[in-house]
Amino acid sequence: xxxxxxxxxxxxxxxxxxxxxxxxxxxxxxxxxxxxxxxxxxxxxxxxxxxxxxxxxxxxxxxxxxxxxxxxxxxxxxxxxxxxxxxxxxxxxxxxxxxxxxxxxxxxxxxxxxxxxxxxxxxxxxxxxxxxxxxxxxxxxxxxxxxxxxxxxxxxxxxxxxxxxxxxxxxxxxxxxxxxxxxxxxxxxxxxxxxxxxxxxxxxxxxxxxxxxxxxxxxxxxxxxxxxxxxxxxxxxxxxxxxxxxxxxxxxxxxxxxxxxxxxxxxxxxxxxxxxxxxxxxxxxx
Numbered sequence: 578x579x580x581x582x583x584x585x586x587x588x589x590x591x592x593x594x595x596x597x598x599x600x601x602x603x604x605x606x607x608x609x610x611x612x613x614x615x616x617x618x619x620x621x622x623x624x625x626x627x628x629x630x631x632x633x634x635x636x637x638x639x640x641x642x643x644x645x646x647x648x649x650x651x652x653x654x655x656x657x658x659x660x661x662x663x664x665x666x667x668x669x670x671x672x673x674x675x676x677x678x679x680x681x682x683x684x685x686x687x688x689x690x691x692x693x694x695x696x697x698x699x700x701x702x703x704x705x706x707x708x709x710x711x712x713x714x715x716x717x718x719x720x721x722x723x724x725x726x727x728x729x730x731x732x733x734x735x736x737x738x739x740x741x742x743x744x745x746x747x748x749x750x751x752x753x754x755x756x757x758x759x760x761x762x763x764x765x766x767x768x769x770x771x772x773x774x775x776x777x778x779x780x781x782x783x784x785x786x787x788x789x790x791x792x793x794x795x796x797x798x799x800x801x802x803x804x805x806x807x808x809x810x811x812x813x814x815x816x817x818x819x820x821x822x823x824x825x826x827x828x829x830x831x832x833x834x835x836x837x838x839x840x841x842x843x844x845x846x847x848x849x850x851x852x853x854x855x856x857x858x859x860x861x862x863x
Contacts, residue, residue, distance in 0.1 A: 583617050592622040602629050604723040654729045661708070667693055668701045669710055671739065673730030674747040677779025678714075678721035687746045719776070741791065748784040752796050755781055755803035762806050774807045785820050789827055797824045798835045805842040809849070818846050 580586050588596060599622070603609035616625050658666060671688040672679070679687075684702055689695040702720065705711045711720050722730070734740045754777060761770040774781070781804060788797030801824045808817030821843045828836055844859035 581614075586617055595622045595626040598626050599629060602626075602724075604725050606723075606725060609725065651729075654726065657708075657710070658729070658733075661705075661710075664693060664697065664701050665705055665708075665710075666733075668698065669705060669726075669730045670734035670737070671730075671743050672702075672705075672711065672720075672722065673727050673734055674740075674743050674783075675722075675727075675780055676783040677777070678717075678719045679780070680719055683750060683780075684720065687743065687750050717776070744787050744791070745793070747780070748788055748793060748796055748800075751777065751780050751784040752800050752803075755800050759803040759806055762810070771807065771810065774804075775811070782820070785824065789823055792827065794824070794827045795835075798828055798839055800824075802835050802838045802842070805838070805846075809846070814846050814849050818843065818850075821846070 599613055600610060603613065613625055613629070620628070658669070661669070668684075668688055671693075672684065674687065675683070681699060681702070685695050685698045689698055693701070702711060706713050706720070710726060711722055713720050731740075734743070755774070758770050758774045761767065781800060785797055785800050788794070788800065801821050804820070805817065808814065821839055825836075825839060825843070840859050840862050844856045847853075847856035847859060
């Protein structure tokens with residue numbers, strides 16, 4: 578596609594990594610790749626890769642003879658979105674609060690309300706799957722969205738007053754999952770619990786991130802405290818330190834038991850990576 582735009586273009590060792598990342602970022606969507614390739618006349622592959630951070634605003638080109646809905650990736654997805662029923666549109670937007678996929682029961686609990694009853698969620702989700710908005714992995718019994726589609730839904734829900742409400746529902750659901758999982762890690766179900774927490778790490782971390790950004794400090798502290806053992810068992814110590822320190826920055830004057838637990842975990846993690854001074858500084862604060 579790039580050669581059709583610029584005849585002297587060639588794939589080489591220098592631009593191959595960026596090309597691979599472009600295809601990955603665009604979820605392999607042919608139209609998106611074609612639109613990106615149209616920019617090869619004026620931008621290097623590396624520059625295109627950099628600008629894909631805001632993919633919907635950037636991809637405004639393509640062939641002048643293309644239909645209006647093919648002018649941008651945004652227009653293409655707009656077209657697909659407009660063909661849906663109102664309930665399908667609503668669920669698509671709400672599902673964008675997930676990260677890394679979700680189970681049916683999570684969608685039913687998080688995305689239902691007085692306008693979309695919990696008993697409707699399954700049928701609407703199945704309809705979205707039939708229309709390729711969501712993808713169902715039978716082996717894992719898990720739904721996912723291509724990142725491009727998820728980001729579109731997130732943009733849409735942020736235009737409404739629902740974003741905070743459903744982000745908070747998402748936070749509460751994965752807070753409960755993390756705290757329940759933390760207890761089970763000490764019992765006979767530890768191995769299966771590790772697998773559950775591993776599969777939901779994207780959602781747990783998204784909940785943590787949102788709790789920090791939205792000042793839901795108590796919930797953020799509780800998730801961080803509950804995830805400490807999992808992070809340690811899996812060897813995610815550096816990532817654990819990042820989240821623990823991030824949530825503590827929002828809770829500088831809190832002295833409850835959960836806060837103290839987070840401080841202790843930070844001290845322990847610092848010790849595990851050999852930072853004795855930092856470990857001592859944290860542990861003396863308890």
